[in-house]
Amino acid sequence: EVLLVQSGAEVKKPGESLEISCQGSGYSFPTSWIAWVRQMPGKGLECMGIIFPADSDTRYSPSFEGQVTISADKSISTAYLQWTSLKASDTAIYYCARSGFSDHGLDVWGQGTTVTVSS
Amino acid sequence: QSVLTQPPSVSAAPGQNVIITCSGSVSNIGSHYVSWYQQLPGTAPKVLIYENKKRPTGIPGRFSGSKSGTSATLGITGLQTGDEAEYYCGTRDNSLSGVIFGGGTKVTVL
Numbered sequence: 243e244v245l246l247v248q249s250g251a252e253v254k255k256p257g258e259s260l261e262i263s264c265q266g267s268g269y270s271f272p273t274s275w276i277a278w279v280r281q282m283p284g285k286g287l288e289c290m291g292i293i294f295p296a297d298s299d300t301r302y303s304p305s306f307e308g309q310v311t312i313s314a315d316k317s318i319s320t321a322y323l324q325w326t327s328l329k330a331s332d333t334a335i336y337y338c339a340r341s342g343f344s345d346h347g348l349d350v351w352g353q354g355t356t357v358t359v360s361s
Numbered sequence: 362q363s364v365l366t367q368p369p370s371v372s373a374a375p376g377q378n379v380i381i382t383c384s385g386s387v388s389n390i391g392s393h394y395v396s397w398y399q400q401l402p403g404t405a406p407k408v409l410i411y412e413n414k415k416r417p418t419g420i421p422g423r424f425s426g427s428k429s430g431t432s433a434t435l436g437i438t439g440l441q442t443g444d445e446a447e448y449y450c451g452t453r454d455n456s457l458s459g460v461i462f463g464g465g466t467k468v469t470v471l
Binding site for chain 1: 363393394395396398400405406407408411412417447449451452453457458459460461462463464465
């Protein structure tokens with residue numbers, strides 16, 4: 243079974259750093275793009291960026307360039323999303339998803355990681 | 362504001378049919394395959410349709426997709442209460458990285 247398992251919920255204060263993870267199993271992790279998708283409370287889906295774990299080729303959506311860092315460690319089949327200084331507006335659910343279909347159709351999704359940033 | 366435009370909501374009685382539209386441009390829908398996702402309340406999205414009209418294993422035939430020019434549609438026939446969810450279209454764009462999504466359409470079963 244193809245699975246993406248994400249790290250658990252986080253509660254942080256503004257200005258703190260954070261890294262959340264997404265571990266794949268049941269398929270060749272390095273050779274499929276992984277997307278990170280943000281969903282703010284009561285809002286729609288936004289793709290933050292994508293990474294190809296085999297060579298860590300990373301593409302950011304314009305709104306998220308410079309705001310987060312996407313990385314991957316193919317040796318442990320894990321992708322990461324990192325912030326150096328969180329803001330209250332980063333409060334959201336973050337999903338990772340595998341690009342398994344043409345034109346980045348996302349066929350497998352992680353369960354989501356809830357990040358709450360509050361003083 | 363999303364690059365892809367969807368109606369905010371549609372509603373129908375059980376057993377009826379609904380169509381959700383997704384409007385884009387030449388640089389996205391006009392040039393790339395479209396996928397459709399269902400997000401039930403409190404859960405992660407799930408793909409219903411990929412490559413415009415294909416259904417993954419396990420997705421009922423009540424769900425169908427089509428694309429014409431710069432627009433795509435998701436059809437749901439025989440609406441069920443379990444279909445109450447948010448539905449999103451997604452594709453690529455020639456000038457953007459990653460995936461772009463529509464704003465989402467909430468389907469309500471009356």
